[in-house]
Amino acid sequence: MTENYQITLNLYLNSINARLKQIVSERPLLRERLGEAMEYSLMAGGKRLRAVLMLEFYRMCGKNAYDIIDAACSIELIHAFSLIHDDLPCMDNDDFRRGKPSCHKKFDEATALLAGDALNTLAFEVITNAVMEQKISAVTAVSLISVLSKAIGINGMIGGQIVDLASEGKQISMGQLELLQSLKTGALIEAACVMGTAAAGKYDKIADAAAYAQALGRAFQIVDDILDVTGSFEELGKPIGSDEQSEKSTYVTLLGINGAKREAQKLTQQALDALNAFDDNAFLKELTEAMLNRRN
Numbered sequence: 001m002t003e004n005y006q007i008t009l010n011l012y013l014n015s016i017n018a019r020l021k022q023i024v025s026e027r028p029l030l031r032e033r034l035g036e037a038m039e040y041s042l043m044a045g046g047k048r049l050r051a052v053l054m055l056e057f058y059r060m061c062g063k064n065a066y067d068i069i070d071a072a073c074s075i076e077l078i079h080a081f082s083l084i085h086d087d088l089p090c091m092d093n094d095d096f097r098r099g100k101p102s103c104h105k106k107f108d109e110a111t112a113l114l115a116g117d118a119l120n121t122l123a124f125e126v127i128t129n130a131v132m133e134q135k136i137s138a139v140t141a142v143s144l145i146s147v148l149s150k151a152i153g154i155n156g157m158i159g160g161q162i163v164d165l166a167s168e169g170k171q172i173s174m175g176q177l178e179l180l181q182s183l184k185t186g187a188l189i190e191a192a193c194v195m196g197t198a199a200a201g202k203y204d205k206i207a208d209a210a211a212y213a214q215a216l217g218r219a220f221q222i223v224d225d226i227l228d229v230t231g232s233f234e235e236l237g238k239p240i241g242s243d244e245q246s247e248k249s250t251y252v253t254l255l256g257i258n259g260a261k262r263e264a265q266k267l268t269q270q271a272l273d274a275l276n277a278f279d280d281n282a283f284l285k286e287l288t289e290a291m292l293n294r295r296n
Contacts, residue, residue: 001286001290002286004282004283005282005283005286005287008283009052009283009287012048012051012052012055012056012065013048013052015066015069016048016051016052016055016069016072016073016076017043017048019069019070019073020042020043020073020076020077021039021043023070023073023077023122023126024038024039024042024043024119024122025039033107033111034111034114034115034118036107037103037106037107037111037112037114037115038080038115038118038119038122040103040106040107040115041080041083041084041097041103041112041115041116041119042076042077042080042119044097044098044100045098045099045237046076046079046098048076049189049192049220049291050072050075050076050079050188050189050191050192051072051073051075051076051192052072052287053189053192053193053196053213053284054068054071054072054075054192054193054195054196054199055068055069055072055196056196056283056284056287057192057193057195057196057197057200057209057278057284058196058197058199058200059280060278060279060280060281060284061196061197061200061201061202061205061278062200062202063199063200067135067136068130068135068136068196068199070126070127070129070130070135070136071126071127071130071136071144071195071199072192072196073126074123074124074126074127074144074148075123075148075188075191075192075195077119077120077122077123077126078119078120078123078148078152078157078188079188080116080119081115081116081117081119081120081123082116082157082161082188083097084102084103084104084112084113084115084116084119085113085116085161086161087102087103087104087112088104088109088112088113089104089109091161091165092242094238094239094242095239096233096237096238096239097237097238098237098238099233099234099237099238100237103115103116120152123148124145124148124149127141127144127145127148128141128145136199140198140199143195143198143199144195144198144199147191147194147195147198148191148195150191151187151188151190151191152187152188155183155187156183156187156188156191157183157184157187157188159183160180160181160182160183160184160185160187161184163176163179163180163183163184164180164184164248167180167248167249168247168248169247170247170249171249172249174254176249177249177250177251177254178218181217181218181221182214182217182218185217185220185221185224186213186214186217186218186221187217189213189216189217189220190210190213190214190217192213193209193210193212193213194206194209194210194213196209197209205277205278208274208277208278211270211274212271212274212275215267215268215270215271215274216267216268216271216288216291218263218267219263219264219267219268219271219291219292220291221251222251222260222263222264222267223264223291223292223294225250225251225252225260226251226252226257226260226261226264227240227294227295227296228240228242228250228252229252229257230257231295231296235295235296236296237296251263251264264292265292268288268289268291268292271288272285272288272289275288
């Protein structure tokens with residue numbers, strides 16, 4: 001990785017994390033524990049990939065990335081909500097997330113459920129507040145909310161989660177697996193890229209942003225599947241082998257380790273090729289390659 005890449009990434013991460021901490025700092029009377037649970041899960045770490053993607057697509061479209069920091073943070077609020085719910089006993093029943101007890105283990109199941117719900121609704125409050133504070137226009141906010149809400153619902157992340165639950169203990173086809181992951185993982189990644197492009201008013205570039213995101217999202221999930229087999233608790237912050245334990249079909253079970261690696265490399269190249277539609281894309285190309293070679 002180049003020095004410029006690391007400097008830019010650190011600036012993005014520091015700005016995103018600082019703003020996220022401000023957003024969840026409120027502790028209303030009799031709701032302090034809920035606020036603590038929200039902050040606990042939101043600030044537990046993570047790549048902030050989705051927020052970085054939104055900021056960078058906005059910047060590649062000729063804008064100042066930091067002008068939409070609030071809207072980018074809204075995606076991280078949604079992502080945190082999804083992880084809290086994903087870890088619940090009725091879902092994946094995971095006790096750890098990023099090396100720390102899952103929200104329902106640190107607090108309790110009811111508090112975790114409500115913390116996820118509150119982060120979900122807070123995301124849209126953040127976007128609409130940005131309009132009230134004249135950070136973005138009302139037209140832009142409507143566009144962002146449209147993209148984000150579709151990416152979360154039955155035709156997006158939540159739809160992917162129910163397909164995932166229904167697929168446990170079954171051998172599913174590659175087509176079914178690709179549908180599952182395009183919804184559960186890919187939809188929010190695609191939303192981030194499209195939101196950055198739409199916020200900049202570059203509607204003619206949305207198809208290119210979506211093509212990049214679709215390839216990156218699939219490659220990202222394949223690497224996750226590989227790491228669930230080859231990684232360690234210290235690297236991943238959660239027990240490995242959870243997919244096998246839950247009897248889930250993954251890219252590894254369908255393609256094998258080597259086949260999955262080849263597919264991830266192919267999709268990463270497709271993502272890199274899609275970025276050629278954008279000028280000044282060096283940072284995002286490095287980020288894309290880093291996602292392929294990551295260890296967590």
